[in-house]
Amino acid sequence: MSSPFRYTVGEMRPSHQLPLLGLLLFSLIPSQRCQICEVSRENCSYLNPLVNTMVNSNYNKGIQSANILLTLRLVGIQNQSLEKQLTQQIQEDMKSRESKISSGELALVILALGACKNLDETFIRDAHLVSKLGEKFKAEIENMETHNDNPLTNYYQLSLALLALCLSNGNYSITNVIRYFAPENKNYYFDGQFSVDTGAMAVLALTCVKRSIEKEKIEADIKDLNKTNVYITSLVNKTLSAENDGLFGNIYSTGISMQALYVSSNYYELNGTCQETLHTVLHSISQGAFHLPIAAAQILPALMGKTYLDVNKDCSSACSPVKFNISTDEPVSATPTISPSNISVNYSVHIDEVFNSTKVTVRKGSVFLDVMKAAQKQNKAAFRFTMEDSPWGPYITSVQGITANNSDRTYWQLLSNGEPLSQGAGSYVVKNGEYLEVRWSKY
Ligand code: B12
Numbered sequence: 263m264s265s266p267f268r269y270t271v272g273e274m275r276p277s278h279q280l281p282l283l284g285l286l287l288f289s290l291i292p293s294q295r296c297q298i299c300e301v302s303r304e305n306c307s308y309l310n311p312l313v314n315t316m317v318n319s320n321y322n323k324g325i326q327s328a329n330i331l332l333t334l335r336l337v338g339i340q341n342q343s344l345e346k347q348l349t350q351q352i353q354e355d356m357k358s359r360e361s362k363i364s365s366g367e368l369a370l371v372i373l374a375l376g377a378c379k380n381l382d383e384t385f386i387r388d389a390h391l392v393s394k395l396g397e398k399f400k401a402e403i404e405n406m407e408t409h410n411d412n413p414l415t416n417y418y419q420l421s422l423a424l425l426a427l428c429l430s431n432g433n434y435s436i437t438n439v440i441r442y443f444a445p446e447n448k449n450y451y452f453d454g455q456f457s458v459d460t461g462a463m464a465v466l467a468l469t470c471v472k473r474s475i476e477k478e479k480i481e482a483d484i485k486d487l488n489k490t491n492v493y494i495t496s497l498v499n500k501t502l503s504a505e506n507d508g509l510f511g512n513i514y515s516t517g518i519s520m521q522a523l524y525v526s527s528n529y530y531e532l533n534g535t536c537q538e539t540l541h542t543v544l545h546s547i548s549q550g551a552f553h554l555p556i557a558a559a560q561i562l563p564a565l566m567g568k569t570y571l572d573v574n575k576d577c578s579s580a581c582s583p584v585k586f587n588i589s590t591d592e593p594v595s596a597t598p599t600i601s602p603s604n605i606s607v608n609y610s611v612h613i614d615e616v617f618n619s620t621k622v623t624v625r626k627g628s629v630f631l632d633v634m635k636a637a638q639k640q641n642k643a644a645f646r647f648t649m650e651d652s653p654w655g656p657y658i659t660s661v662q663g664i665t666a667n668n669s670d671r672t673y674w675q676l677l678s679n680g681e682p683l684s685q686g687a688g689s690y691v692v693k694n695g696e697y698l699e700v701r702w703s704k705y
């Protein structure tokens with residue numbers, strides 16, 4: 263097993279500017295060896311569906327390609343023709359959408375192209391991607407300063423941006439990191455609920471920053487280091503509090519949470535739930551929960567003992583390269599085959615206290631989106647909607663002509679029997695008698 267810690271006691275050196283630093287660092291270094299909750303060698307074949315989903319998907323979107331390329335490289339799955347195809351898509355997408363690309367998208371591109379010491383690094387340099395990301399990060403902060411603390415995108419993307427800047431020696435202000443990444447910041451929460459994915463990504467970014475301070479790669483004082491540590495501890499605490507049946511948050515935030523726990527000194531807390539986590543995740547794989555390539559790409563690194571902080575290191579793992587059985591067979595599908603029998607659900611559109619509802623009959627095995635389409639056919643005025651394609655499937659952008667707006671932090675939330683869904687309209691399979699709802703919400 264490899265250590266997730268980049269430094270050891272032997273690397274510490276006394277600091278002249280900061281006499282206390284060495285002592286403080288010493289006290290922070292975990293005294294135990296790490297515990298990584300990875301799938302054992304004998305069980306590598308459980309991960310086959312994830313690998314097949316990623317390898318066999320149609321890459322029509324550049325950014326999705328970046329997430330997949332990053333994962334393939336990080337876990338040491340080598341397929342030159344695939345890497346070439348993905349790299350080309352990313353570069354084409356960069357050229358065609360250059361000005362519209364978001365901070366998190368650019369961060370993923372830099373992480374993917376730069377991962378595991380390969381030739382694409384020249385593209386990053388020639389296209390000045392790192393300084394462009396520095397500008398985007400600054401623009402996010404400026405937007406918060408002028409727009410009621412709202413970033414242009416969200417904190418998941420701000421964290422991705424900080425992580426990529428930190429790993430590739432880009433420019434970011436430590437003062438801004440301390441000011442904006444405090445765990446109390448509202449952007450960690452959606453409608454009052456801690457976003458586990460977001461907090462975990464921030465832990466990875468802050469851990470990179472912390473290590474840069476410790477290695478004196480960036481200028482900071484001891485107060486900044488202490489604050490960074492306090493933020494990490496508190497965010498990890500919140501992640502651990504969101505644990506349920508071995509999952510952190512839900513099944514889709516568990517991969518990034520495991521990464522956050524690997525790099526934090528709270529790794530031993532994971533130890534307690536590791537078997538339960540692996541059991542639940544491996545079972546979900548066999549049920550097709552990760553049928554979307556993006557979902558597969560987000561869970562795989564943690565299951566193979568890797569974190570996004572490992573991108574500059576040697577990229578190989580216990581299961582790769584020979585332990586997989588890549589096939590062109592269709593990976594496990596999440597959607598049961600559409601059966602001839604019909605089911606009915608109650609579907610409604612909620613705007614504040616006002617709602618319009620209807621009974622909709624669809625084929626068994628239909629997804630939420632099929633229900634919305636059927637309702638729209640029944641009554642266009644009440645149930646018309648629009649959507650946009652995204653790596654996670656169709657994102658519902660408007661209902662009844664009312665459009666979600668990031669600057670107002672508004673969106674259309676999907677619910678079943680009053681509970682928010684953990685899948686999108688294109689993935690969630692509906693059940694007979696269910697009460698489905700889209701609700702105009704703020705996050
Ligand atoms: C930020 C965020 C949101 C924001 C998006 C707006 C904003 N200000 O950015 C808000 C709070 C509005 C949101 C809403 C939803 N989200 Co969301 N979201 C995220 C988060 C934390 C980061 C996304 C991101 O920026 N990625 C980085 C950029 C570079 O990638 P991107 O793909 O281009 O990002 C865009 C899309 O992901 C899109 N988006 C965000 N969430 C979702 C969900 C679905 C189903 C779709 C199709 C698109 C989509 O918005 C992003 C910004 O433009 C992810 C966590 C994760 N692990 O990815 C969850 C995540 C993607 N969301 C998820 C879910 C379930 C939802 C909802 C369906 C929740 C609900 N019950 O209503 C709704 C979408 C409903 C709809 N209208 O279709 C799940 C998806 C799981 C899955 N298998 O489908 C994730 C993985 C969180 C989780 N662990 O459950 N989300």
Ligand SMILES: *[C@@H]1O[C@H](CO)[C@@H](O)[C@H](O)[C@H]1NC(C)=O
Nearest residue numbers: 301302303304305540541544
């Ligand atoms: C392999 O997976 C099975 C089923 O999840 C589990 O019972 C077993 O303990 C795992 N083996 C190892 C060595 O982790």
Ligand SMILES: *[C@@H]1O[C@H](CO)[C@@H](O)[C@H](O)[C@H]1NC(C)=O
Nearest residue numbers: 317341342343344345347588
């Ligand atoms: C490599 O990727 C290509 C897609 O570019 C795929 O067709 C092929 O099966 C993959 N080969 C292996 C050994 O995974």
Ligand SMILES: *[C@@H]1O[C@H](CO)[C@@H](O)[C@H](O)[C@H]1NC(C)=O
Nearest residue numbers: 392393394396397431432433
């Ligand atoms: C960082 O900022 C300095 C000074 O503004 C600039 O000269 C340098 O090019 C920047 N580096 C990157 C990678 O953006």
Ligand SMILES: *[C@@H]1O[C@H](CO)[C@@H](O)[C@H](O)[C@H]1NC(C)=O
Nearest residue numbers: 286290487488489491492495
């Ligand atoms: C940070 O500083 C506070 C006092 O300012 C101290 O109580 C705390 O122990 C320090 N935390 C860490 C992790 O060093």
Ligand SMILES: *[C@@H]1O[C@H](CO)[C@@H](O)[C@H](O)[C@H]1NC(C)=O
Nearest residue numbers: 492494495496497499500503
């Ligand atoms: C972490 O949570 C525990 C309780 O679960 C609490 O005692 C502790 O103070 C928390 N630490 C931080 C830094 O928030």
Ligand SMILES: *[C@@H]1O[C@H](CO)[C@@H](O)[C@H](O)[C@H]1NC(C)=O
Nearest residue numbers: 297529530531532533534535
């Ligand atoms: C961690 O796992 C080891 C064995 O792998 C066990 O001895 C130890 O008690 C565990 N610690 C916790 C906190 O669960």
Ligand SMILES: *[C@@H]1O[C@H](CO)[C@@H](O)[C@H](O)[C@H]1NC(C)=O
Nearest residue numbers: 307310584585586587588589
């Ligand atoms: C790969 O698949 C073949 C049959 O398709 C099977 O015989 C073999 O045991 C598999 N190997 C692994 C490592 O799963």
Ligand SMILES: *[C@@H]1O[C@H](CO)[C@@H](O)[C@H](O)[C@H]1NC(C)=O
Nearest residue numbers: 602603604605623624625636
């Ligand atoms: C199911 O509904 C469709 C119309 O939506 C109808 O044509 C079909 O006959 C129904 N099937 C059964 C078995 O009721």
Ligand SMILES: *[C@@H]1O[C@H](CO)[C@@H](O)[C@H](O)[C@H]1NC(C)=O
Nearest residue numbers: 608609610619620621622697
């Ligand atoms: C759907 O459910 C809501 C809330 O339970 C109820 O008020 C409404 O009458 C139902 N609509 C139909 C068409 O059954």
Ligand SMILES: *[C@@H]1O[C@H](CO)[C@@H](O)[C@H](O)[C@H]1NC(C)=O
Nearest residue numbers: 616617618641642643644645
């Ligand atoms: C939706 O419901 C509201 C409140 O019951 C009603 O006033 C409105 O006419 C309905 N809209 C449509 C298009 O049916």
Ligand SMILES: *[C@@H]1O[C@H](CO)[C@@H](O)[C@H](O)[C@H]1NC(C)=O
Nearest residue numbers: 665666667668669670671672
């Ligand atoms: C979103 O809201 C902002 C502020 O309320 C407004 O300026 C902007 O035009 C809106 N954007 C869209 C696409 O409606």
